[in-house]
Amino acid sequence: MKLARLLFVPLLAGILAAAVEAQTFPITNFEAFPAPSSNGAVMFRQPSFSGSTSTFIATGLPAPNNTTQVVAVGIAASGTKSLRVVWQFVANRPGAWLRLTTFNTANLPNPAISYAHALRFKIYVASGTPDLYVTLGTRDNANTAPIGGNGGASGSIEWVGATSGDPITGGYTRPVGKLITAKDQWVEVVFNLPIEPCLPFASAAAPAPPANGVLDGPQGTIECLAFTPVEAGAVGPYVVYLDDFEQVAVHPISGNVELREFEGDITQVPVTVELRQDGNVVRTATVNLDANGGYTIPAVLPGTYDLAFKASHWLRTVVTGVTVAESPVTGVDVSLTNGDIDGDNEVSITDFGALVAAFGSVPGNDNWNANADLNGDGDVSLLDLGILVRNFGSVGDE
Ligand SMILES: [Ca+2]
Ligand SMILES: [Ca+2]
Ligand SMILES: [Ca+2]
Ligand SMILES: [Ca+2]
Numbered sequence: 001m002k003l004a005r006l007l008f009v010p011l012l013a014g015i016l017a018a019a020v021e022a023q024t025f026p027i028t029n030f031e032a033f034p035a036p037s038s039n040g041a042v043m044f045r046q047p048s049f050s051g052s053t054s055t056f057i058a059t060g061l062p063a064p065n066n067t068t069q070v071v072a073v074g075i076a077a078s079g080t081k082s083l084r085v086v087w088q089f090v091a092n093r094p095g096a097w098l099r100l101t102t103f104n105t106a107n108l109p110n111p112a113i114s115y116a117h118a119l120r121f122k123i124y125v126a127s128g129t130p131d132l133y134v135t136l137g138t139r140d141n142a143n144t145a146p147i148g149g150n151g152g153a154s155g156s157i158e159w160v161g162a163t164s165g166d167p168i169t170g171g172y173t174r175p176v177g178k179l180i181t182a183k184d185q186w187v188e189v190v191f192n193l194p195i196e197p198c199l200p201f202a203s204a205a206a207p208a209p210p211a212n213g214v215l216d217g218p219q220g221t222i223e224c225l226a227f228t229p230v231e232a233g234a235v236g237p238y239v240v241y242l243d244d245f246e247q248v249a250v251h252p253i254s255g256n257v258e259l260r261e262f263e264g265d266i267t268q269v270p271v272t273v274e275l276r277q278d279g280n281v282v283r284t285a286t287v288n289l290d291a292n293g294g295y296t297i298p299a300v301l302p303g304t305y306d307l308a309f310k311a312s313h314w315l316r317t318v319v320t321g322v323t324v325a326e327s328p329v330t331g332v333d334v335s336l337t338n339g340d341i342d343g344d345n346e347v348s349i350t351d352f353g354a355l356v357a358a359f360g361s362v363p364g365n366d367n368w369n370a371n372a373d374l375n376g377d378g379d380v381s382l383l384d385l386g387i388l389v390r391n392f393g394s395v396g397d398e
Helices: 002-019 349-358 382-391
Strands: 024-028 067-071 082-087 098-101 112-114 117-125 132-139 157-160 164-168 171-176 178-180 186-192 198-202 219-229 238-249 251-259 271-277 280-287 294-300 303-311 317-324 334-336
Touching: 112 117, 117 132, 132 171, 157 171, 157 219, 171 219, 178 186, 219 238, 251 303, 251 317, 271 294, 280 294, 303 334, 317 334, 349 382
Parallel strands: 171 198, 251 334
Antiparallel strands: 024 238, 067 082, 082 238, 098 219, 112 219, 117 186, 117 238, 132 157, 132 178, 132 219, 157 198, 164 171, 251 294, 271 280, 271 303, 303 317
């Protein structure tokens, strides 16, 4: 339960951040369609449609089982309507998952998406529904349709947001994407396409490039959402509402990091940057500096962040209130204090002990400690001790 809460924090934070100006590209909020719509007629087909997973989906149960319909039942993230999907898995199939496909649907078929932007939508999972992972399947077909237009049903399929799955020849099924545990409330799901992890699913016939776990783009489609039970074999029923599909422009944050009192190669010192909102870490980026100390964090979602910079033996520095809206953010510069050999974010007696233990050493010695070589000149000497003494007692930002 605790793990689930931690993983879920970014989704909640995404909602809180939504007030910042952002460049968005709407796909649908379902308000333009009749409710109830015909089964499988708007954006997504009925659950049993895809041959990849039809043998897992129970059919013949009373309605609304095995339906995908625009409904107006008092559960909508916007307006009065949302898309409701109801299904149940056949019992005793641990490999069960649902490929909810947009394949040539009568309305909003194969919606095109740009890989330059994030895709986001809202999901409401009714209580009683088992916990699930949701993964985006994209036709990586370099279509040229406008966002939300018909991007076609050809091309290989990649799993966006998937970190694992059940291996098959050339790819994965039953993908493990974003964990959804909240019940009876709307939460936002974000696939930040420029930086999401990706795994291959299904390759198209030659000459199309095979699925390769890379978004080759520059465009693809929402081919499907994959719903994978957290507990293999949990049959359901599953009652899920979807609303407010859109893309949103993401932008880089850049600036300079000064690693003080260091004469080594700064391009070899990774800097960890936590992006925090309301005290929660919503993303951790590890950046490498260029020769001038420049860094770039790519594809940051609109919102206001505190940025926490930490490098090996330097103290943490937090820059508060960095807002990403409709353009790149530049000039977020920090200067980090040297001397934290043991990495506990203070320059204290324990660092002094670590320096003494490594004193006089060079790489290859038994007592060599790269983090005690504070000035980066390749040995632990009085020069490093001088840095520690100058900064003794300093404490980094939380
Ligand atoms: Ca709506
Ligand atoms: Ca690809
Ligand atoms: Ca320390
Ligand atoms: Ca040194």
